Amino acid sequence: MERRAVIGLVVAGAALLVAGAGIAWWLSAGAGPADVERTPSASVSASSTPQPDPTVAMQEQLEAYADACATPAATIPEHCGIVVPWAADLATLTGIAFRIERYPVIAVSPDRQSFDATGGILVATVTGTTRDGAPGTFTYRTDEWALRGDVAVEDDRTVLSVR
Numbered sequence: 001m002e003r004r005a006v007i008g009l010v011v012a013g014a015a016l017l018v019a020g021a022g023i024a025w026w027l028s029a030g031a032g033p034a035d036v037e038r039t040p041s042a043s044v045s046a047s048s049t050p051q052p053d054p055t056v057a058m059q060e061q062l063e064a065y066a067d068a069c070a071t072p073a074a075t076i077p078e079h080c081g082i083v084v085p086w087a088a089d090l091a092t093l094t095g096i097a098f099r100i101e102r103y104p105v106i107a108v109s110p111d112r113q114s115f116d117a118t119g120g121i122l123v124a125t126v127t128g129t130t131r132d133g134a135p136g137t138f139t140y141r142t143d144e145w146a147l148r149g150d151v152a153v154e155d156d157r158t159v160l161s162v163r
Contacts, residue, residue: 062117063103070098079162081147089138090128099123104147120145
């Protein structure tokens, strides 16, 4: 029994020595917890602020354009993806009021040269004269309002051109 006790102590001592040596090597190699916080990692960006997503800025630009398209008008604005079949109900058109219920959402092509903005909801209320000469007001709604166009980079700015 004495022999087993001695062997156990030797094995335990050897394990402690190996563990201690490993910890000493780890600390001397500069991989300790204090060094991890001070040493910059190759995978960390030099900038502490995250880079903005260019699609967010493009969506904002598109929404500003859509707002301009949706201002009250006497005619349907061009290059706005708006189709209002007012001639089916009115003989003459005197005004259109628009309401954007949901903006089209932009998706840039893989080659970053064009975009499709789809899924918008637009309501148009038209006023004018009906075929029998009476004043009339009609409302039209599209659940698939879309804008499409080209993407260009000019002076470090991304510019959308709606077709």
